[in-house]
Amino acid sequence: MTADANLDEKRLEKPRPLPTPTTQPFWDGLAAEQVRIQQCLDCDGWVFYPRSRCSHCLGDRLEWRTVSGAGVIFTFSVATQATFPAFADEVPQIIAVVELPEGVHLTTTIVGAEPEAVRVGAPVEPVFDHGDDGLTLLRHRLA
């Protein structure tokens, strides 16, 4: 449990997603400002996060569908202390779970809002946050 020499550097780097072959279409979609999630051809269930098999029936016939990415806030918490040192510049960070009309839940941050304005049940719409590394994060703003 002793720190290694690179620990301080790691604390200051904002962790970024590293796509896998399975999840790559999701990230490609976001780069093109489209929200793509998977639907199972066997049971019609919607699946998020992207997987190799359906999280309802374990079928492997999953199709990518483009959805609006808009939804409602299911729950949230305002981090008044950074959850990780590299996020200090985003504090207070509004970390939220959004429910899409398809029924799936995803983790996001609510941007462009005062924490006091955020409520469970509030409608939100997607914000495509394009990073310098070619990756686009799906965030949300109050609709």
Next chain:
Amino acid sequence: MGLRGDAQIVGYAQQRSERRFTGQPKLTLEQWADMAAAALADAGIDSREVDGLVCGSDIFESTFFVPATIAEYMGWSVNLAERVDLGGATPAGMVWRAAAAIELGVCEVVVMAVVASPMPPSPKPRAFDDRILFGASSSAWGSPQAEFEIPFGNIAQNNGFAMYAQRYHELYGWDERARAKIAADQRVSACANPDAVFFGQPVTVDDVLASKMIATPLRMLEIVMPCAGGGAALVMCSADRAKRTNHRPVALTGFGERLTHKTPTYAPDLPHTPVGAAAASAFAMSGLAPADMDMVQVYDCYTITALLSIEDSGFCGRGEGQAFVREHDLSYKGDFPCNTHGGQLGFGQAGLAGGMSHIVEAVRQVQGRAGERQLARHDNAYVTGTGGVMSEQAALVLQGA
């Protein structure tokens, strides 16, 4: 389905919780040996009788082949060699696995230990441990947490529990004083426990509400204090062997375990937790009801954890947890003794030893060894373990033999 109650906890060991460790640093294998020896001595059982062991993920000298390494180090020949990976629910998960093996006749004397004290400085650099930076979230490539949670700052644990609290209050009303009262009541018990990290430091509901906001709506005094020093162990044996031990045997008569998710984003029924299913199983198996319990020792890494565990376990109805807490005194002196050692909020959390502290306290109370905190009625105890963010849940019903 279930247990006969023929597997019984007969001894324990527990280090005091320390924010700054004052003891001698040791390897985790050495700490494991110390805890095991102390618990066996407490029970009055010779090391040569041990034929089962259950460990957690806290041995740093080996990352795999851990039970074999422990068996060899202790000089044991075992028929049960189990490693449990359930976060804070690990100790509760250990107990039912040991009991099942004993009742199946696989083994007779099982030692379970968790260790969390500092090690001596290593002469060689240690491999980077993800847990230093990301707690219970894995940052490894391909981990769902690394890809879909960590980049948003959704890093276990504070915000995950806060998201449970936020939705709970939205559905059932906002009474922040009720949540704070859990911390204050448990501190009363911690002040009667010299081994607790907050011994001698009472807090009021107003103190809790005045403490620093960390992740809305959770404040500093609603969050466990991580401790640098701690460790605990339990010895469980067959009812037959238990007749020749030093203290009143404590039988496991019911248990349940339930997992549904790793990250609360994907919890199927948030803010309701998998502890409900685990509790239903534990009570059904034991033939007892929540009202039969003389004490509850529920996992409390946060106030909301205890609130949800009390409610989902059936001590009150859905959505009634806040009123229940308002109407009862949760201290060891009260009408609903809950976490009589102070809970982890009062005792401190040293790694997995935090989760084992609930079981140790239940055994101590049932055995009548709780000193100033001793409850007048102390036959039946309900214990829970929570791992991750209300993700791994285990429930135990323990009864004095």
